[in-house]
Amino acid sequence: MKHFxxxxxxxxxxxxxxxxxxxxxxxxxxxxxxxxxxxxxVGDLExxxxxxxTDFQHDNDDYDGxxxxxxxxxxxxxxxxxxxxxxxxxxxFVEVSFTLHLDDESFVEPETFGDIxxxxxxxxxxxxxxxxYFDYLN
Numbered sequence: 001m002k003h004f005x006x007x008x009x010x011x012x013x014x015x016x017x018x019x020x021x022x023x024x025x026x027x028x029x030x031x032x033x034x035x036x037x038x039x040x041x042v043g044d045l046e047x048x049x050x051x052x053x054t055d056f057q058h059d060n061d062d063y064d065g066x067x068x069x070x071x072x073x074x075x076x077x078x079x080x081x082x083x084x085x086x087x088x089x090x091x092x093f094v095e096v097s098f099t100l101h102l103d104d105e106s107f108v109e110p111e112t113f114g115d116i117x118x119x120x121x122x123x124x125x126x127x128x129x130x131x132x133y134f135d136y137l138n
């Protein structure tokens with residue numbers, strides 16, 4: 001019995017993986033995409049916008065313009081999904097490349113729209129979608 005308990009302890013000890021900072025970052029952002037997907041399906045755009053920085057700036061859209069983008073997406077599409085996700089980490093910024101699926105259409109991001117590809121790690125220790133023209137010095 002003693003050997004069994006020692007063996008069980010060693011199995012548990014060696015099966016526990018430690019997560020690297022990169023792994024943690026990726027899991028946090030994947031959680032955001034999962035919540036966006038769930039929120040989109042039920043039409044909860046307010047919940048989606050909670051992931052956006054209030055100073056969001058992407059191309060010609062600010063935070064309010066991005067809400068309009070989501071309203072149009074919801075009118076024109078029933079489903080959203082993300083695949084082929086890759087992360088580029090630059091200090092407290094992350095650029096996420098992926099394939100965006102809206103119903104049967106697929107778009108390569110951030111090249112097509114890019115509005116949900118750029119993240120900033122805030123002083124409140126959370127990732128926020130910031131856009132490609134975000135000024136973190138504001």
